[in-house]
Amino acid sequence: MNKNKQNKESFKMEVRLAGSGGQGLITAGMILAKAAVLTGKLNAVQTQSYGPEARGGASRSDVIISDYEQIYYPKARKLDILLAFNEESYYKYTPLLKGAGILIVDEKYVPEVKEKNAIRFPFITTAKTEIGTPIVANIIAVGFIGGLTGILGKKVLREAVTTSFKEAFRKKNLKALEIGYRVGGKHTERMKFL
Amino acid sequence: MNKNKQNKESFKMEVRLAGSGGQGLITAGMILAKAAVLTGKLNAVQTQSYGPEARGGASRSDVIISDYEQIYYPKARKLDILLAFNEESYYKYTPLLKGAGILIVDEKYVPEVKEKNAIRFPFITTAKTEIGTPIVANIIAVGFIGGLTGILGKKVLREAVTTSFKEAFRKKNLKALEIGYRVGGKHTERMKFL
Amino acid sequence: MGPKSPIYDYLRYKKKFPTVWCPGCGIGTIMGAIIRAVMSLGYDKNDVVMVSGIGCSSRMPAYVDFNTLHTTHGRAIAFATGIKLAKPHLKLIVVTGDGDGLAIGGNHFIHAARRNIDITHILINNSIYGMTGGQYSPTTPRRAFAYTAPYGNIEPDFDVVELGIAAGASFVARTAVYHIIQMGKIIEKALKHKGYSLVDVISQCPVLYGRLNKMRSPVEMLLWQKEHTVDIKVAAKKSPEELEGKYIVGIFKDDPDMPEYVSEYQKLIDSLKE
Amino acid sequence: MGPKSPIYDYLRYKKKFPTVWCPGCGIGTIMGAIIRAVMSLGYDKNDVVMVSGIGCSSRMPAYVDFNTLHTTHGRAIAFATGIKLAKPHLKLIVVTGDGDGLAIGGNHFIHAARRNIDITHILINNSIYGMTGGQYSPTTPRRAFAYTAPYGNIEPDFDVVELGIAAGASFVARTAVYHIIQMGKIIEKALKHKGYSLVDVISQCPVLYGRLNKMRSPVEMLLWQKEHTVDIKVAAKKSPEELEGKYIVGIFKDDPDMPEYVSEYQKLIDSLKE
Amino acid sequence: MPNKERPALVQGNIACGYGALAAGCSFFGGYPITPSTEIAEFMARELPKRGGKFIQMEDEMGSLAAVIGASIAGAKAMTATSGPGFSLMQEHIGFAYITETPIVVVNVMRGGPSTGLPTMTSQSDTLQAGFGTHGDYYAVAFAPSSVQEVFEYTVKAFNAAEFLQTPVVLLMDETLAHMREKFIYPPTDSIEVINRKKPETPFAWFKRFEMTPDCISDFPAFGDGYRYHITGLVHDPMGFPTAVSSEIVKSAEKLRDKILIHKDRFTYYEKFMTDDAIWLIIAFGTAARSAKQAVIEARHHRMKVGLLQLYTIWPFPDELIAELSRNVEGIVVAEMNMGQLIREVKKACPRKLPILGANRYDGVLITPDEIIHSLKAVHGSKEK
Amino acid sequence: MPNKERPALVQGNIACGYGALAAGCSFFGGYPITPSTEIAEFMARELPKRGGKFIQMEDEMGSLAAVIGASIAGAKAMTATSGPGFSLMQEHIGFAYITETPIVVVNVMRGGPSTGLPTMTSQSDTLQAGFGTHGDYYAVAFAPSSVQEVFEYTVKAFNAAEFLQTPVVLLMDETLAHMREKFIYPPTDSIEVINRKKPETPFAWFKRFEMTPDCISDFPAFGDGYRYHITGLVHDPMGFPTAVSSEIVKSAEKLRDKILIHKDRFTYYEKFMTDDAIWLIIAFGTAARSAKQAVIEARHHRMKVGLLQLYTIWPFPDELIAELSRNVEGIVVAEMNMGQLIREVKKACPRKLPILGANRYDGVLITPDEIIHSLKAVHGSKEK
Amino acid sequence: MAETAAKKPKVRYPEGKIVVFEKWCKRCGICVAFCPTGALAEDERGVPYLATPDKCVLCAQCWLRCPDFAIIKGPEIKEEE
Amino acid sequence: MAETAAKKPKVRYPEGKIVVFEKWCKRCGICVAFCPTGALAEDERGVPYLATPDKCVLCAQCWLRCPDFAIIKGPEIKEEE
Numbered sequence A, B: 001m002n003k004n005k006q007n008k009e010s011f012k013m014e015v016r017l018a019g020s021g022g023q024g025l026i027t028a029g030m031i032l033a034k035a036a037v038l039t040g041k042l043n044a045v046q047t048q049s050y051g052p053e054a055r056g057g058a059s060r061s062d063v064i065i066s067d068y069e070q071i072y073y074p075k076a077r078k079l080d081i082l083l084a085f086n087e088e089s090y091y092k093y094t095p096l097l098k099g100a101g102i103l104i105v106d107e108k109y110v111p112e113v114k115e116k117n118a119i120r121f122p123f124i125t126t127a128k129t130e131i132g133t134p135i136v137a138n139i140i141a142v143g144f145i146g147g148l149t150g151i152l153g154k155k156v157l158r159e160a161v162t163t164s165f166k167e168a169f170r171k172k173n174l175k176a177l178e179i180g181y182r183v184g185g186k187h188t189e190r191m192k193f194l
Numbered sequence C, D: 001m002g003p004k005s006p007i008y009d010y011l012r013y014k015k016k017f018p019t020v021w022c023p024g025c026g027i028g029t030i031m032g033a034i035i036r037a038v039m040s041l042g043y044d045k046n047d048v049v050m051v052s053g054i055g056c057s058s059r060m061p062a063y064v065d066f067n068t069l070h071t072t073h074g075r076a077i078a079f080a081t082g083i084k085l086a087k088p089h090l091k092l093i094v095v096t097g098d099g100d101g102l103a104i105g106g107n108h109f110i111h112a113a114r115r116n117i118d119i120t121h122i123l124i125n126n127s128i129y130g131m132t133g134g135q136y137s138p139t140t141p142r143r144a145f146a147y148t149a150p151y152g153n154i155e156p157d158f159d160v161v162e163l164g165i166a167a168g169a170s171f172v173a174r175t176a177v178y179h180i181i182q183m184g185k186i187i188e189k190a191l192k193h194k195g196y197s198l199v200d201v202i203s204q205c206p207v208l209y210g211r212l213n214k215m216r217s218p219v220e221m222l223l224w225q226k227e228h229t230v231d232i233k234v235a236a237k238k239s240p241e242e243l244e245g246k247y248i249v250g251i252f253k254d255d256p257d258m259p260e261y262v263s264e265y266q267k268l269i270d271s272l273k274e
Numbered sequence E, F: 001m002p003n004k005e006r007p008a009l010v011q012g013n014i015a016c017g018y019g020a021l022a023a024g025c026s027f028f029g030g031y032p033i034t035p036s037t038e039i040a041e042f043m044a045r046e047l048p049k050r051g052g053k054f055i056q057m058e059d060e061m062g063s064l065a066a067v068i069g070a071s072i073a074g075a076k077a078m079t080a081t082s083g084p085g086f087s088l089m090q091e092h093i094g095f096a097y098i099t100e101t102p103i104v105v106v107n108v109m110r111g112g113p114s115t116g117l118p119t120m121t122s123q124s125d126t127l128q129a130g131f132g133t134h135g136d137y138y139a140v141a142f143a144p145s146s147v148q149e150v151f152e153y154t155v156k157a158f159n160a161a162e163f164l165q166t167p168v169v170l171l172m173d174e175t176l177a178h179m180r181e182k183f184i185y186p187p188t189d190s191i192e193v194i195n196r197k198k199p200e201t202p203f204a205w206f207k208r209f210e211m212t213p214d215c216i217s218d219f220p221a222f223g224d225g226y227r228y229h230i231t232g233l234v235h236d237p238m239g240f241p242t243a244v245s246s247e248i249v250k251s252a253e254k255l256r257d258k259i260l261i262h263k264d265r266f267t268y269y270e271k272f273m274t275d276d277a278i279w280l281i282i283a284f285g286t287a288a289r290s291a292k293q294a295v296i297e298a299r300h301h302r303m304k305v306g307l308l309q310l311y312t313i314w315p316f317p318d319e320l321i322a323e324l325s326r327n328v329e330g331i332v333v334a335e336m337n338m339g340q341l342i343r344e345v346k347k348a349c350p351r352k353l354p355i356l357g358a359n360r361y362d363g364v365l366i367t368p369d370e371i372i373h374s375l376k377a378v379h380g381s382k383e384k
Numbered sequence G, H: 001m002a003e004t005a006a007k008k009p010k011v012r013y014p015e016g017k018i019v020v021f022e023k024w025c026k027r028c029g030i031c032v033a034f035c036p037t038g039a040l041a042e043d044e045r046g047v048p049y050l051a052t053p054d055k056c057v058l059c060a061q062c063w064l065r066c067p068d069f070a071i072i073k074g075p076e077i078k079e080e081e
C-alpha cells in the first residue's frame, strides 16, 4: 500500500466518477470500491446520486477508499481524483478538486479543458476501437485509476471485475481493465503530489 | 318555569332513561331535549351510550335540561330522575340518584324495587293495551316525565313529538304522550323535594 | 352444561352466544352451513382458519371454534393469503360482507382470484352496509334505498359472479340463504375445491335493507330470494326477458385444472432445490 | 422558436422535451395518438383534463398542454371521478400503467367501470413496473421474467378486457402500439363514447421488460406485438388453439345505452327540483 | 334543515353538515364509518337538492382522491371519517398538502388503535392529525366542543382550507358527534365565508405555485382556462417537477411558512377564568366541557383554577402556552387518550413546571372529578 | 449471498436482506417502491431457495396484511417500503400493534410529502414512524447508519419484534440504502436470534393475551393446536372484544407497558466523544456519519463537541437525553428534514438549553460543514 | 359465562323431536314460517315451540334455517344439569 | 428553456418531406425499421435521416410511430431563425 507516499498518518482517497446515465459509472465506482474491500486491508464506500427520475438522467458515483476503520461522511468533498465523461460533469465538479487533485477527462467528450495538468484520454473511443464496444469504457477508467494510483493491486481489480460480470461479458471487461491499467500506470508520478 | 320551585338561583335537571336497545329510549331522550329547546328559554343536551356494537345491546340516554347559558359536562352525574325499563338499568343506575331524586320504573320489567318511594308504572303494558303497540311506551315515558316535572309545557311536548315522527306514526305517539302526561301529572308533588 | 350436538363442538357457544346479529339476519344461517360443511368434510378444527374483515358478517369468526382472525375492513383476503402461503396445509375460509369484500376489499378479491390461491371466500351479500347502519354497497341494486341513497341508488351493482370469473377464480358459485340445502352443498364443494373458490351468498338484512326497501320481515325477505332466484340449469332454458331481475344460482365455474398459487410456489421451491 | 405543426400546440414542448422515457418506449407513441385523437375531435384544450397516477406512463400529463394532474400511485381514476362529477363538461382522460391501473389501482378501476362514469381510461400495458425498475405486474405473463420474478413469474395475468366488461364498463377495447392506425381510431372512439371507456394498449418497455425477456430492441418488441395480436374479426373465425398465446385486438364492447353516472346524477338533481 | 327562526335540537354530526353547506361546500366524497356516518347521510340527502354532489366511493383512498379532484375542479369539498379511514387517508392528505389543494377532512374520533372501540369516544388521533403523513408536514386542525361550535368550526375549517390552500382537519369525538344540543342558526350575513384566491393575471404570466410574500398563490379551477400542471412531486412555481436544490428548499418552505405566517389568524382558543388562575387546565373537544365544569367546582373549593380551551390544535399554539404558563404553578392537560396533547404542552413550556395529564382511555367521556383529581395531584407535586 | 470468509462490498438494501435471513425471516410480502425495491428483489431471489415465501402483493395494505397473516401462521415476516407506502400501511401497523403481532417494516426514507423526491435522501418520516397510526400507539423504530449496521439492526428489529410481539420499523434513508460499503459477515454464532414466546400451558388454560408481569404473552401460531381469536377490536385476555372499562384500560396499558418495561433493553445508541463535550450533537442514520465527521473537525478547532448517535428512535430515549443534556451548554440536532427529532429533544431536556437544528431538506445528505455551522450558531446563541 | 346457554329449556319439546333454546332465540319467525308441516307455532312472546309434535317429521328445515342455533334436533341432545 | 428545441436541424430533410429533430430523437430505430419504402436510414450516430428522399411517400408511419415527436411532416414546418 502506498500509504507512505501519502505522507500522512492515515490514508484516504476521494474519487468522483461523473458523466451521463448509461455510461456505467456507477458500476465503475462499485468495482473500484469492491477491489479496495477485497484487499482485506482497505475500507471503501461508494455512493451515487440520481436525478429526479428513478432511471436515466445525469449519473455520478463517489468512491472513498481509506485505511481508516470507519469512513464517516460517505460522499466525496475535496476530490483527489475526478473522472469526467461529459462536459457538464467537468464544469460542475472540477472546482471540488484538491490543489493537487487529478482531473481525468475523456478527451473526445470533454474537448475543451482549461486545466493544463489534466489527464486526457479517449476512453470511449478506445473502448470502441480496441474492444469493439463503447460500454466497456467505464472499465478502462477503472483500470486507469487503478494503474494511476497503484493502491489497488491488479489482482484484486481483476477479481472485482470478474465477480461483477456474467461469464459472457467478463473477457471484454478484463481486457478493458488491462488497457486502462497500462495507460494509467504511466501517470503514477502524479500521485506524489496528492 | 318552575325555577322557583327548585329553590335555587338557577335550574338544572339531569335525567337518565335506561333500558335495552329497541325500547326507543334514545328517541325519548331526544324528544324531551327537543321540547326543552323549543321552549326558547331552556337549554338542553342529550347524549347516549352505545355498547361495543354499532347496533343493538344496552341503551342509555341522558338528558340535561337547564336554564344556564351553557351546559358544560354533558352527561348526567347525580340523577334527578331515573327511568329504568329493565332490571339491569335499575341496579346499575339507582345509586346515582340524588337524595330526593325520582326513580321511575316499568313495574312489569323491573318487578323488584327496594326503594319505597319509587314510582312504578306499567309503561309497556299500557302502550300495548291502550294504544295497541309496545313501541310507544317510550313516548308514554316522555309524557310522564313532562307531566311529573311540569317544566315543559304540553304544547312544546306535543310539538316535539309531532316533528319527530312521520305522519303515519304521529297520532299514536301523541296519544301516548297524552296518557303519560296525565299519569305523570299525579306525581308533581315529588318535585318539591328535588 | 350446555347443549350437546356435534355442531356445538364447533361453536364458542359458552362464551359468545347469543350472537350480535339482528333477529332474522341471514349471517347466522350461513355460519351454520359453513360449519356443517366443515363437519361433513371431517376437517380437523386445528387446521381450519376463518378470516374476516369488518362488518356484521365479519363478526362470524368470534363464534366458531377454529383459528379465527377478525382483521381490518376489506383486507381479510390479503391476510388469508399470508397465512396460506406461510402454512399451506391450513384450510382458509374467508367471510366478507359485500362492502367488505367488494367495495374497500375489491382489489384483494380480484387479485387473489387472479392468483387462484387456495382460499374459500364466502361473500355474504346482503346488498347493504349493515354494521355502519345501512349505506348502499356495490351490490345494492339500482333504485333501491339506503341511507346514503335516500332518493334511490343511481349506481349499477356488480355481477359478482362475472367479476370473479373474469378475475380468474377457478370456482365461482352463487346461492341464497333461502336455498339452504343448495347453499350447504355449494359451500362444501367450494371448501373441497383447490384454488380460489368464491361463493356469493344472497343474504337478508331485515332491519336495514329490509326496512328501507319495504320488506318488513325476515320471512318476507327469504321469500323474495325464492322468487328472484333461478337455478342455473333452469335458467339455461329461459330467455333473457324471463330472467330479467332474477339472480341465477348454482355453480358457474368449477375448474380443478387451473394452476393454484401455493402449489406453483412449491414447485418453484422444489425446482430450486435440484 | 420551436417547431411549427399543429400537434406542437398540444405539447409543452418548450419546457419539457425531450421526455423522460427511454429510447423506443411506447408511451410517447401513445401520447401522440391521444393528442391526435383530441385534435381530430376538435376539443378545446381548456376542456380537456388528463389525470395520471405514478409510473413511467403517468408522466405523460406533464408533456401535454391540457389541464393536467399527476396524482398518487393507483388513484388517478378516483381523482378523475371527483373532477368529472364537480365539472361535468370537462373531458376526462386517465392514463395509467398496468401496475398503476390494475395492481394498486385495481379497485378504483372496477368501481369506476361499474358506475360507468364518463372517463376515458388509457391503460398503457407494458407488462412490467417500469418506473421502479422492472418488477412483475398483474399483466406480466406467466413464466416471463422480472426482477421480482427471477425464476419466471408464477402468477397468471389479468385479461384486462374481460375484467373491464365484467366490472361494467360500457366501452372496452384492446390495441397495441404496433397497430398505430387502429390505436388512433380506437382512442378517438373511446373519447367520443359517453360512459367509462377502457382502452388496453399493449406497449413496449424495451429497457426492462425487453431486456429481461430477451427482446433486445424496441423494433423487435413491436414485431412481437404484430405477431402476437389478432384482430377481433379475424379471431372470431379461429379456433381456441390457433388463438393460444395471442392477444385479440379491437373493440369488444361499445354500448352507448348504458346509463352514465354523471348524467344519472344530473337526473336526480333535476328530479329534486320539481 | 334547521328552522332558522327558532332554537333547535341538533346533533353534532348534523351541525357539521349545516356548517359545510353554510361554508359553500358542494361536494362530499366519503366512505361510511362509525361514528361519522350521519354526516355522509346528511350530505347525501341535502347536496343533490342544491345541485351539489355526493358520492360514496369504494374506499377512503378513493374518497379523498375524489374530494381533492373536486376541489381542483373548483368545488368546496369535504369528507368525513374516523380513525381507520383517517389512517388510510394519510397519503392523500400529504398530496393535498403538497399540491396546495383546499379540502376539509372531518375525523370523528373513536377508540383506537385499529378497529379499537368503534362506538366509543376518544381523542386519540390528535398526534396523527399532526404527523400522520410521510414527509415534512405542517398540519391545520380545529376541534369544537359543542354542537353550536361544530357549525362554527366547520365553517372556519373551510375558510382556513380555502385561504391557506391546504387540507384542514376537523377533529370531533364520538360524544360530540352524537350529542344533541340546543343550536341556533346564526344570521346568514354573520357567517364569514372565505374563498380561495383566483388569478387576475393573464394565462401567459400565470404560475400556479408562484412564490408570494404571504405564500398564497392564485388558484384557478381546472376548466377556467388556465391550463397548468399539478403533481405530488416536489415542483417549481409552474407546477413541474424539480430536482434543483434551491427550488426544492423554496417549495418546502413555502408550504411551511404559509401555515406559520398565518398562524395567528387561525389560532382559536378560549381562556376561561384564567386571569387570576394559579393552576391551569388545558383541554379541547368535549374534554374541555368536563374541564370547565371542573374549574367551576374547583373554584367552589377555593382553588384558583383556569382553563385554556384550544380550538386550534394544529399548528400547536406554543407561544400561547408559553405565555400562560408564566403565571401558573402547574398545568393539567385533560384528554381522552394516553397523553398526546401533553407532549406538545411540555415542549411549549419554557419553564420547568409540573405538568400532569388527566387521561381517560376507556371510551367514556372524562369526568370533572377526574380532572379535579389530577389538579390535586399537580398541586401536591408542586408542594413536594 | 456474501462470502462469509472475506470482507465484501455490499449495498445497504442488500445488507438488510442478509440481516433478515440471518434473523430467520421466511416471509416477505411487499409492493415495489423506490428506494427500497432492492430489498424485495433480493428476497424474491433468496427466499424460495430456502423454502421461504416471497409475494408481491397488489398494494401496500395487502402487503402488510399478508405479512401479518404470515406472522400469525408462525413465520418471521417483513415488508419494505418508502414514504407513500408507509402512509398506506398505517392502518395495519395499528392492527399489528393491537393484535401483538411481530412484524418488521423497513421504511427507506425519501423526500416527501406525497411523491415528493422519490430518488433522493431524507429522514422526514421520523415523526410518522412514531405517530402515524390512529389511536394511542407506542412505536418501536431503529435506525442504522452504515451497511454493517443495517445488517445488525435488521436482526435487532426482528428480535425486538419477536420479543415484544409488536411491529418494529427499521428506518433507513436513501443514501444508506443505495450505499455500497465494506461488510463483514459476522460469525454465525455471534448473531443473537430471539424467537417469540411459545406456550407451555395446555390449550384449556391458554389465553393468547394473558396479562403477565412483563406484559409478554404466549404466542402459538395458527395451526399449532391452540385455537384462539384475534381481532383489531379492543379485546380481553382471551382475545374477544370487550367494552368493559377495566378490561379496555388494562389492554391499552399492557400494550404501552410492554414497550416501556423493556425500553432499556431495546434502546441502542452510541456516545461519540461526549465525555468532555460541552456541545452535543444528536443525530441518527447517515446524518450521524456527517455529524461524526463534524465532531472530528470541530475538535480540530478545539471545540469540545460530542455526538449522541441514536439507533433507537422510538421509544424516544428521553432519560438518556435528559442525562446528557445536564453537562452541556447547547445541543444541535442534525437531521434531514425540517426539524422532527428536535421536537423530542426539546421535550426531553429538562433544562432550558439552546437547542438548534441543523437541517437539510433538499434531498441531499447533510454535510459536516452544515452541522458545524449550526454548532457555531448554538455557541453564539449561548453567549448572547 | 355459560349462563346464557345453561338454563334448561322448558319441556315443551317432546323427546326425539326438536328443541328450542329460548335464550338464543331472537323470535325472527323463520322456523315457524318454513316448517313444511306446520308443526311449529309461536307462543305469545313470539318464541316458537312444537305445537303439534306429531306433525314434526324432522325434516331439518327449522334447525338448518335458524340463524341463531336456537333449534336442534332432539335425539342428539342430552341436557345435563 | 426553449434551447433544446431551438437549434435548427441540419438540412438533411428536403422541403416538403419529413424532418427529424435531433435534440429529441433518442435513436430508438423505430422510424427506420417501419419506414415502408426504405427512405429513412440511420447515420453513424444512430440518428435517422431521409437517405432517399424520393422514396418518401409521406405515409405517416415514421411520425406516427416516433415516440418522441422527433419527426414531423415537412410542409407543416416553418423553421424560423
Ligand SMILES: Cc1ncc(C[n+]2csc(CCOP(=O)(O)OP(=O)(O)O)c2C)c(N)n1
Binding pocket: C054, C055, C056, C057, C058, C072, C073, C096, C097, C098, C099, C100, C101, C124, C126, C128, C129, C130, C131, C132, C137, E031, E032, E033, E034, E060, E084, E085, E088, E115
Ligand atoms: C377502513 C375502514 N373504513 C370504514 C369502516 C367502517 N365500516 C365497518 S363495517 C363497514 C361496511 C359493512 O358492510 P358489509 O361489508 O356489506 O358487511 P355487513 O355489515 O353488511 O355484513 C364499514 C364501511 C371501517 N371499519 N374501516
Ligand SMILES: Cc1ncc(C[n+]2csc(CCOP(=O)(O)OP(=O)(O)O)c2C)c(N)n1
Binding pocket: D054, D055, D056, D057, D058, D072, D073, D096, D097, D098, D099, D100, D101, D124, D126, D128, D129, D130, D131, D132, D137, F031, F032, F033, F034, F060, F084, F085, F088, F115
Ligand atoms: C403508494 C405507492 N406505492 C408504490 C409506489 C412506487 N411505484 C411507482 S411507479 C410504480 C409502478 C409502475 O408500474 P406501472 O404502473 O406498470 O407503470 P410504468 O412505470 O410501467 O409505466 C410503483 C410501484 C408509489 N409511488 N406509491
Ligand code: SF4
Binding pocket: B055, C020, C021, C022, C023, C024, C025, C026, C027, C056, C057, C126, C130, C131, C204, C205, C206, C207, C208, C209
Ligand atoms: S344490521 Fe343487517 S346484516 Fe347486520 S346483523 Fe342486523 S340484519 Fe344482519
Ligand code: SF4
Binding pocket: A055, D020, D021, D022, D023, D024, D025, D026, D027, D056, D057, D126, D130, D131, D204, D205, D206, D207, D208, D209
Ligand atoms: S422503463 Fe420502460 S416503460 Fe419506463 S420509460 Fe423506459 S421503456 Fe418506457
Ligand code: SF4
Binding pocket: C024, G020, G024, G025, G026, G027, G028, G029, G030, G031, G032, G047, G048, G065, G066, G067, G068, G069, G070, G071
Ligand atoms: S329461527 Fe331460530 S331465532 Fe328465529 S324464531 Fe326460530 S328458533 Fe328463534
Ligand code: SF4
Binding pocket: D024, H020, H024, H025, H026, H027, H028, H029, H030, H031, H032, H047, H048, H065, H066, H067, H068, H069, H070, H071
Ligand atoms: S422513432 Fe423517433 S426517437 Fe426513434 S429513431 Fe426515429 S426519430 Fe429518433
